């Protein structure tokens with residue numbers, strides 16, 4: 001199977017899962033309520049599991065995770081954004097898990113190289129999306145403060161969402177249809193949460209591209225420094 | 240599963256509260272049930288002091304689970320392989336789950352989680368002092384699993400037979416997971432011990448730092464332990480602190496040998512006559528100092544807990560407001576959202 005899997009696509013999807021799982025893992029011990037420690041950890045573990053399968057399709061999982069430089073990572077800028085407050089984390093989850101669910105559902109229904117993985121992952125991702133939806137409703141339609149925070153978070157992350165619909169080499173998916181359905185789905189959740197679908201551009205203004213081309217945002221370098229330092233400090237060691 | 244004896248006297252009274260005049264009869268029934276190794280259930284009559292002791296112990300245990308997440312969560316973002324990262328994340332998640340089981344057990348005694356958290360945050364209730372030590376290197380994650388979870392198991396296995404039903408049942412679930420925690424710690428240390436010289440040194444250093452604090456986890460020596468005698472009579476506790484400590488030492492010595500690591504106690508040796516290992520004196524001054532709040536991380540741990548709680552207040556309020564709007568009751572606390580998989 002490895003031979004037929006396009007490495008670029010495996011890295012793109014694997015890095016998304018790896019980086020988001022890392023960010024969510026930063027919540028451990030800091031969540032607003034004990035049940036959320038458990039819920040966020042579930043999502044971390046699902047995404048980390050997906051990342052390990054995907055990266056292993058492209059090479060050695062640990063070499064890829066720990067020994068690549070920032071510019072070699074292919075994840076979306078959205079997933080590397082710092083956690084911010086709980087509203088930012090939930091907005092990021094809503095945007096990403098909606099995308100991931102739509103994409104994996106499409107991949108699972110085809111007969112491409114990612115179909116088996118997507119078929120398993122889509123069930124996990126459905127739970128992630130539901131978790132994000134439940135919280136979006138509660139924060140959007142909760143108190144005045146939570147509404148304001150959630151709207152702010154949705155607005156702030158909006159500009160990172162266009163990148164999800166750019167073509168990825170080796171990934172057969174109808175990007176335009178994906179985008180339409182994503183807008184519908186997110187618009188529906190935000191509407192029920194009494195939130196406004198943000199306006200404004202959804203892609204960066206840089207002609208050089210973004211995460212899929214290895215161009216990241218400043219916080220990502222610090223994230224990798226923390227993630228990689230121990231592994232890199234002991235070259236060749238096994239753990 | 241109300242005990243036969245307690246039920247006989249508690250009759251059909253729903254809240255189990257007796258007429259003050261009849262307390263002696265209830266007390267006899269309770270004593271008989273405990274003596275017969277029957278389980279006391281939430282609706283059975285129980286002495287106030289028994290209830291208070293259980294609430295204190297279960298709360299302290301629950302607090303230890305959630306504060307105990309911190310020293311290990313400290314290494315999640317730096318775990319040196321993806322496999323180790325997944326194992327550590329799963330372990331920290333388990334500890335959160337243990338906290339949930341135990342707060343629920345305390346709730347069956349009429350004390351809610353919010354009240355207990357408030358007592359933790361205001362310093363009126365304690366958590367295990369072991370978590371006031373810092374995790375300075377990756378090997379500390381292994382030492383915690385092997386020694387701290389190992390000591391916890393030694394303490395907790397007898398609690399599976401505790402006289403209070405809900406606590407005993409929570410401990411059965413918890414102990415199953417603790418043995419995975421202990422194994423992953425042992426295995427992590429083994430990999431380091433057999434690894435590069437730097438990794439081996441890292442493992443030895445961690446064991447040097449965690450060994451004595453782990454022995455202190457069993458509490459003060461028997462002759463200085465305040466609550467022990469009564470708890471033994473009530474069958475909340477079944478073995479003395481010193482007995483359990485000895486059991487733990489005897490388990491660890493051969494394991495340290497297989498790990499290729501040394502336990503930092505020159506007086507540690509097998510005593511043929513006793514059939515146990517002798518070990519050196521424990522520095523109880525350190526124990527009492529850490530307990531008083533003067534350990535390396537007491538302030539850091541409780542501050543992080545308070546901060547997470549305070550910064551999460553608006554989230555819990557939002558969930559409660561949402562629940563009130565959508566179900567017509569103000570019962571929501573955020574507890575109900577998405578914690579468990581459908």
Ligand SMILES: [Fe+2]
Nearest residue numbers: 304333334337
């Ligand atoms: Fe635990």
Ligand SMILES: [Fe+2]
Nearest residue numbers: 334388417420
């Ligand atoms: Fe544990």
